[in-house]
Amino acid sequence: MSGYPVFRGSACLLAGTFAAFLSAAVPSANGQSTTELFDYPGTGLKGTVSAQPAVTLQECRLLCSSRSGCFGFDWSGAMCRLFASVDSAYDSPASTAGTRNLVPGYRPPSNPPARPVAVAPQAEPALPDAPEASGRRVSYRTIPGDPRPIAWVYINVCAGASVDATSLRRSVNDFVFEPLRLIPGQIERFDRDTTPQCASVPKAIGYAAPDADGWRIAAALKEMSPLLRPLGIGTRADGKLPAGDPDRYRIDIWLSHR
Incomplete structure (x- = not known):
């Protein structure tokens, strides 16, 4: 029984540390992330992992989109991996991934970028006749x-x-x-x-x-x-x-x- 207070205090410390990390990284309810991530369902990523918090899928996505140094994430179960760089992607039915940029050589995301609208060049108006000079x-x-x-x-x-x-x-x-x-x-x-x-x-x-x-x-x-x-x-x-x-x-x- 003497170890119980120590375990309880350690758990509170860990919970408090993660709460501070999450509140600093996730935008508040009044804020809105302006960074669009490309969604890759059924996908895992390869690259440089910068953090592995145990959070929900939505929290994982928010963590990545709110951090300028995060270039992608993948989530499986309760494990979130944040990537400082993304090298490639692979099929993983139990995983969900998101990236700031399209993954070269991999299938398109579920929300591909919109194609730019072609603007027809405007020709200069015809010149009036030159006056007599x-x-x-x-x-x-x-x-x-x-x-x-x-x-x-x-x-x-x-x-x-x-x-x-x-x-x-x-x-x-x-x-x-x-x-x-x-x-x-x-x-x-x-x-x-x-x-x-x-x-x-x-x-x-x-x-x-x-x-x-x-x-x-x-x-x-x-x-x-x-x-x-x-x-x-x-x-x-x-x-x-x-x-x-x-x-x-x-x-x-x-x-x-x-």
Whole structure:
């Protein structure tokens, strides 16, 4: 009889220790675990076991899902095994397992991940016809031995636009572009209520003649991006000039009110 109080005290100590462990690891009734575990009924796991508490299946699952270092568990009878790493899985009719990640080379879980919904890429809207700009050319000097084709840059200002068009024109004129020689034409202003391009975001649109090298206009716009991006101006290089247009390469910069 003298050993009974000692056994009773040891049991209370063990129960208290496990209760503290369980309360620290399992979310409270007001909390909710946000970690989804993949369920593998009839399965045992192989890997690094970090703990083996004697708990119910639900408590075992909660212990694992609430601990960031637990990558899986399996439970059989009253024995729960928590895994710090999961190497593989095997069929075990008397066991139930759960893992944070899918087990490679093993059958799918009973709650497989949902397939992502495919989102069809949105094509950019068709470009409106480029406005007539032949009267906006300016005189310029030829550069002897310069192999670059000429590309005209027309800055179009929609009513209400806040960008300083004159400063932008000067920046384009002073920059030396490699694929094309860009020459800014005269700045022109447009009514935002009657001009389709003014209803869109600010954008630089590159145009090339049907028989011209389209890569040149795309490369020039790429070089121009550091001048345009700080002003909120995007670029696209898929514009096509109609046959017979006096320009072979052309960039229209639309400064809209947006």
